[in-house]
Amino acid sequence: MTTQTSSADGQSPTCTTPPPPRWARWAAHAVPLVVLPSSLWRLAMAVGIPVGYSDEVLRTDYDIPGSGYLILPLISLSQEAAALLTLGLVSKWGLVAPRWLPFIGGRPVRPMAAVVPAALGALILTLVTFSQLMIWDSVDQDTLTGGARAFMGWCYAPLLLWGPLLAAVTVSYHLRRRRER
Numbered sequence: 215m216t217t218q219t220s221s222a223d224g225q226s227p228t229c230t231t232p233p234p235p236r237w238a239r240w241a242a243h244a245v246p247l248v249v250l251p252s253s254l255w256r257l258a259m260a261v262g263i264p265v266g267y268s269d270e271v272l273r274t275d276y277d278i279p280g281s282g283y284l285i286l287p288l289i290s291l292s293q294e295a296a297a298l299l300t301l302g303l304v305s306k307w308g309l310v311a312p313r314w315l316p317f318i319g320g321r322p323v324r325p326m327a328a329v330v331p332a333a334l335g336a337l338i339l340t341l342v343t344f345s346q347l348m349i350w351d352s353v354d355q356d357t358l359t360g361g362a363r364a365f366m367g368w369c370y371a372p373l374l375l376w377g378p379l380l381a382a383v384t385v386s387y388h389l390r391r392r393r394e395r
Contacts, residue, residue, distance in 0.1 A: 230394060231309055231390055231391060231393075231394050232390050232393055232394075233390075234303075234304040234386055234387070234390060235386060237386075238303075238304055238382070238383050238386035238387075239304050241379045241382050241383050241386075242300045242301050242303055242304040242379075242383045243301065244375070244379055245297045245298075245300040245301075245376060245379050245380060245383075246294060246297040246298050246300070246301075247372075248297075248372035248373065248375045248376055248379065249293055249294060249297040249372070249373065249376060250294070250372075251368070251369040251370070251372055252290075252293070252369050252370045252372070252373055253290035253291075253293055253294055254290075254369070255365075255366060255369040255370070256286045256287075256289060256290045257286065257287060257290050259272070259276065259278070259282075259286060260278070260282065260283055260286035260287050265358075265362060265365075265366065266358045266359070266360075266361075266362020266363065266365070266366070267357060267358060267362075268357070271357045271358075275357070296335070297376065299332075300332075300379070300380055300383055302328065303328065303332060303383045303384060303386070303387040304383065304386075304387070308323060308328060308387065309322065309323055310322055310323065311323055325387075325388065325391035325392075328387060329384060329387065329388045329391075332380060332383075332384040332387070333381070333384050335377075335380060336377045336378070336380040336381035336384055337377070337381075338377075339373075339376050339377035339380060340377030340378060340381070341377075342377075343373050343374050343376065343377060344374065344377075346370075347374060
């Protein structure tokens with residue numbers, strides 16, 4: 215089955231895009247899931263569920279109580295929203311912008327307008343997460359120990375997959391768009 219993109223006036227289709235391969239769909243749907251554990255860990259901290267930090271560390275490092283109640287959920291929501299954008303690379307709205315979007319709604323998405331930001335995002339995510347892995351031994355070693363530290367590590371470890379998954383889906387999207395007729 216192929217997806218047809220239509221012209222800006224909504225009349226005749228201008229090209230046909232092959233559907234994404236099954237593996238790309240699975241990878242794109244996995245991205246929000248690999249981001250979820252760290253988001254939930256952050257939200258738990260924001261709502262007062264003990265994650266292993268002392269009250270002093272919560273106050274000084276995370277401003278809880280205070281702005282941390284707002285900042286931590288906003289970080290989690292932003293992270294999940296960014297992860298959900300990966301779905302556009304395997305969905306219809308990655309080919310034609312949804313009509314409700316101002317200025318570009320209903321128009322075909324230019325391939326490079328999706329590929330360049332996604333590729334840069336994949337590169338940055340991969341570099342950041344792997345650099346954090348390299349310094350993991352020194353992260354919170356004095357303020358978070360034992361089981362709480364291990365649990366935090368398990369919640370953040372899936373983030374290592376975000377960049378590579380996004381890169382793979384981006385390459386798939388780029389190749390599909392190059393094969394448009």
